[in-house]
Structure formats: C-alpha cells, structure tokens
Amino acid sequence: MSSLSTPASHPAEPAGPAPLLVLLDPVARQADGESVRIAKDVLCGGADVKVVMPESPSELDRVLSHRGRRRPVVIGSDPAVQRALQALHRQRELGTDPIGVIPVGRPPATAAARTLGVPAEPVAAARAVLGGSPRKQDLLIDDGGGVVLSEVRFTGGRWGRTDGWRSLWAKFAAPEQGKLPAAEEVRIEADGRLLADLHQHVSRLRISVADGCMEIVLRLDGEPCRHRAASLTVTGRGFGYQADGRPSGPVRQRTWTVHAGAWELLLPAG
Numbered sequence: 414m415s416s417l418s419t420p421a422s423h424p425a426e427p428a429g430p431a432p433l434l435v436l437l438d439p440v441a442r443q444a445d446g447e448s449v450r451i452a453k454d455v456l457c458g459g460a461d462v463k464v465v466m467p468e469s470p471s472e473l474d475r476v477l478s479h480r481g482r483r484r485p486v487v488i489g490s491d492p493a494v495q496r497a498l499q500a501l502h503r504q505r506e507l508g509t510d511p512i513g514v515i516p517v518g519r520p521p522a523t524a525a526a527r528t529l530g531v532p533a534e535p536v537a538a539a540r541a542v543l544g545g546s547p548r549k550q551d552l553l554i555d556d557g558g559g560v561v562l563s564e565v566r567f568t569g570g571r572w573g574r575t576d577g578w579r580s581l582w583a584k585f586a587a588p589e590q591g592k593l594p595a596a597e598e599v600r601i602e603a604d605g606r607l608l609a610d611l612h613q614h615v616s617r618l619r620i621s622v623a624d625g626c627m628e629i630v631l632r633l634d635g636e637p638c639r640h641r642a643a644s645l646t647v648t649g650r651g652f653g654y655q656a657d658g659r660p661s662g663p664v665r666q667r668t669w670t671v672h673a674g675a676w677e678l679l680l681p682a683g
Contacts, residue, residue, distance in 0.1 A: 415477050421613030430460040430543050434472070434480045435511035436497055437466045437581070438489025441517035447536055448535045452515045455539035484679075486513035486542050490522035491562060491657045498552070498560045498676060507552075511677040525563035525657040530680045541681045551622040556668040558655060564621040565669060566655045599649035601631070602641035609633050620645055625673030644670040 433456060442449050456462050463483060468475035477485065477500050485501075487494050494514055501507040514531045515538040516523035523533070529550060532538045551563035601609040601618070608631060609615050617632040629640040646668040647654075653662030 432461040432481075432483045433463070433486050434476065434483035435462055435464040435486045436476070436493070438466055438487070438493035438517070439466055439468060441489040441493065442466070444519070445517050447584070448517045449488055452517070452535040452539045455536055456486065456542060459543040464664075470496070470500070470640070472535045473497070474504065477501060477506075478504060480578075484510045484513065484532070486515065488515045488517055490516070490518035491525040492522070492659055494526060494602060495560050495657065495659070496561060499558060500561075501676075502554065502560060503558065508674075508676050511547035511679050513538075513545075513679040515539055515542065521658055528563050529678060531678070532681065537681070542679050544682060545679040547677035549682050550676050550678050551625055552672045552675040553620065553622050553627070553654075553669045554672055554675075555670075557664075559661065561620075561622075561656045561669065563657050564619060566620075566658075567615075567618040567652070597650050599647055599652060602646045602648075603627075603629060603640055604644055606636070608640060622668060622671050625671065627669070627671045644668060 435453065435456060437449065437453075453462070453464065465476045467476055473496060473512045477497070484498055487497050494512075497512070498507060501509070514526050514529075514568070515535055516526045516531055518535060520533075527533050530548075532541060550562075553565065573583065596612040597611065599609065599615055600607070600611055601615065608629070614634055615631065616635070617630070619630040627642045627645060629642060629645060631638045631640065646666065648666045651663040651665060653660060653664075654667070655661070
C-alpha cells in the first residue's frame with residue numbers, strides 16, 4: 414500500500430514593515446529640512462518608501478486614492494495631518510489603514526500630534542512608524558468636512574464679526590490672540606440641548622474629545638460650566654475659532670460631531 418507524504422511545514426517568516434506612502438508637507442521641508450532628511454533616512458532604511466509632496470487638495474486626493482497597499486505617513490505639522498485625514502474622510506477611507514505621523518515644525522504647530530503621543534524627535538517618530546502599534550483615535554468632524562485632532566477653542570473676552578480672511582488672520586496674530594471685535598452673542602446647543610442663548614454672554618468655549626465623547630468647557634455669564642455630548646452646534650452672525658491652534662472662519666454656524674475610534678495612529682509600542 415502506498416502512502417501519501419506531505420512536505421514538512423515551516424513556521425511562517427514574520428512579515429516586514431508595510432510599504433509606506435510618505436506625504437511630505439512642503440512647509441516642513443522649508444522650516445526644518447534637516448529633520449525631514451533624518452526622518453526620510455530612517456523610514457527608507459526600514460521599509461519600501463514612496464515619497465510625494467502634494468501641493469494642492471486635488472493632488473493629495475489623487476495620491477491617496479492610488480496608494481494601493483501603502484500606509485500613509487505625514488511628515489509635517491498638525492495642519493498637514495488634518496489635510497490628510499480630511500482627504501481620507503472625503504474618500505470614505507478614514508480608518509482603513511493606520512497612519513504614521515512625524516511632527517516637523519514649530520512646537521505650537523505640532524502640539525496636537527504630541528498630545529496624541531507622537532514623539533517630538535524625528536528618529537523616535539520614524540521608528541514608531543516602522544515598529545509601533547496602531548491605536549484607535551477619536552476625531553471631531555465638522556459639518557464643513559474639517560477634522561480636529563485635539564481641540565476647538567474660542568478665546569478672548571468677546572466673540573464677534575470679522576471682515577473677511579485678512580481681518581481674521583490679523584486678529585489672531587494680535588497680542589490678544591483670538592479676541593474678536595464687536596461683541597455679538599451666540600447660541601450654543603449640545604445634542605439639541607440649549608447651553609447658551611443669544612442674550613447670554615459667552616466669554617470662552619473649549620471643545621475636546623476623550624473616550625469617545627465630547628468634553629465642553631464653557632464660561633457663561635462669568636461662570637464656568639462643563640458638559641459632555643456627542644455633537645455641538647454654535648450659531649451667530651459671524652465668528653472665528655481655532656481648530657488645533659489653526660484659525661478658521663468666519664462662519665455663521667458650525668456643528669462638530671464626535672467620531673469615536675475613527676482612525677488609527679501608529680504610536681511607540683508599549
């Protein structure tokens with residue numbers, strides 16, 4: 414009787430690092446070319462890397478939609494990370510692949526990434542991309558398609574109207590950063606529940622996200638209040654705000670909604 418023999422099985426070899434699509438922010442290369450070079454060298458030494466430098470939203474959309482199996486890695490500031498997440502959100506691919514971040518820029522422009530646990534030093538951040546662990550992150554997404562990594566903040570003593578983008582940027586660049594002129598009242602609703610109406614004076618509002626829920630810190634008629642919600646709507650005749658420290662607006666209405674575990678960020682293992 415003949416017998417059939419099967420080849421001896423061998424343990425599977427561990428898979429190497431995933432191929433990477435490195436999205437290099439042009440501003441980062443101008444601001445700190447040495448850190449960019451170091452980060453690229455570390456990544457290229459440990460993975461198959463394709464480096465692109467998108468200079469427009471349409472180009473960013475194109476390279477992300479044609480990335481194949483490559484994981485996106487952003488080298489740049491918080492706004493560069495925001496743009497990448499917004500593009501993936503538009504393409505309905507947010508959360509499909511873990512995303513790597515290597516912060517390059519002035520500390521205020523990379524504060525959100527560092528708050529999320531990304532190493533500030535380029536070598537450590539690049540090593541986290543190559544050998545780190547993906548961890549789910551919450552995200553605030555507004556009704557205009559914008560994303561917020563860390564927080565939305567309305568600062569200064571008064572809210573009010575701004576006369577276009579030039580005036581808005583000038584006000585945020587002023588010593589009293591974020592203070593807006595011409596006192597105007599706003600209406601604030603959380604999950605459809607009224608927190609502040611037009612006749613009340615709101616001097617400060619901060620929105621952040623933690624554990625899948627929105628944390629709202631509000632100073633109303635001089636008194637601090639705290640709330641938790643899944644969505645928040647602010648309505649007024651024209652107001653600006655800071656999303657992860659970046660000036661936005663003016664708008665007449667904006668709604669932010671929590672998307673729990675919407676994306677995965679590569680962070681140092683352990």
